[in-house]
Amino acid sequence: DIQLTQSPSFLSASVGDRVTITCRASQGISSYLAWYQKKPGKAPKLLIYAASTLQSGVPSRFSGSGSGTDFTLTISSLQPEDFAVYYCQQLYSYLTYTFGQGTKLEIK
């Protein structure tokens, strides 16, 4: 099974900061990686797929990069609505689309 490890698990930042979250896969997954945002009481929201493709309607301050085993999600200038939990997901293993453990982004 492919394991995804996100770092850090918790991140404290201020509005306007640039933040980066990392996701490492236990084996190479090419670019089969997605990123989601999850807020309490809300459904998860797809932000990025294919490692770097921005989902329609998602602000351009979100970006993704990487391939193989190492991936990053970057938010260029944090906005108040960006404080949430972020998850990576691998789609390399067909129909067994596991998630990372999550990164909680908190207001400093």
Added chain:
Amino acid sequence: EVQLVESGGGLVKPGGSLRLSCATSGFTFSSYSMSWVRQVPGKGLEWVSSISSTMSYIFYADSVKGRFTVSRDNAKNSLYLQMNSLRAEDTAVYYCAKGGPFDSWGQGTQVTVSS
């Protein structure tokens, strides 16, 4: 507009059963794989099960294998999750999700397993 609406959650005793449903609209249901994802209170997202568009491929997380069964009715644009032998650790909000990656999600349905 794509819509996914889960139902069927509730309170059930350990060892009991529940059947979740996910009614969909706004897209060609029969063309997409569908999945179930859950979130235990205070924990992360956990992929539970996925089913291909033609039902040829079905996969489960090890934590539910042998107890949960996913199915779909392409004529009714609906996805199902039959959950048997429920345990306290199955308590979670259950979401249905479209495609891969999961570009649309339902609002979730709460499942509580408690005596």
